[in-house]
């Protein structure tokens with residue numbers, strides 16, 4: 001279970017997240033949606049312990065991630081697939097992560113196989129396509145066989161096979177009783193993958209519930225229409241909108 005309670009985070013004049021509360025329960029995939037700049041990444045980073053809240057707190061299975069004895073076993077994190085050192089191979093990257101987190105080297109082989117990056121595992125990560133980098137990011141997130149996972153745009157750059165693979169993987173992980181919280185701008189994919197949806201606008205919670213709840217609330221037929229109905233007043237960056245002179 002991931003809990004976000006009254007989370008507020010400011011960067012200078014910008015309030016990135018504003019008194020946000022929601023939960024991602026175990027056993028389901030929770031989709032995390034919102035326009036550009038609505039605070040999704042900041043919230044995910046706070047859950048991962050990478051952002052210090054100004055107010056409120058985040059908990060993973062009952063405690064802030066910093067209080068967990070073995071973070072990677074409690075929470076798998078994919079925030080930026082391009083954050084791997086470009087000169088390092090996938091194998092070296094995953095081995096280093098495993099070694100510093102007390103994880104058996106055997107698990108490195110397992111996640112490489114699971115994510116289908118075996119044929120490129122010895123190549124420098126800087127030469128990877130975005131899709132390969134995403135697969136490596138997912139391998140890193142799964143390394144600790146974690147009870148909960150947060151993934152920021154994990155299907156960005158994946159080919160159709162890769163998208164279907166991620167969908168099935170996340171659904172299997174949830175079916176095993178794990179907590180899965182995933183952000184994406186791809187509405188049709190969210191509709192396929194997520195059981196529950198959380199929608200943000202300007203750092204605030206706009207909606208939380210099952211897809212059926214959201215469709216009933218907005219009286220539309222698709223997640224995309226529900227999303228547009230809920231966020232239309234909360235879109236900060238709109239095509240054609242220029243700041244006043």
Ligand SMILES: Nc1ncnc2c1ncn2[C@@H]1O[C@H](COP(=O)(O)OP(=O)(O)OP(=O)(O)O)[C@@H](O)[C@H]1O
Nearest residue numbers: 011014015016034035036037038039040041042043
């Ligand atoms: N380190 C930072 N310093 C200053 N401002 C920041 C920082 N991180 C985020 N922000 C600002 O906080 C707001 C929320 O950003 P955030 O990246 O959390 O949104 P997002 O919903 O993930 O956006 P996107 O969909 O574009 O990835 C934005 O206005 C952003 O410019």
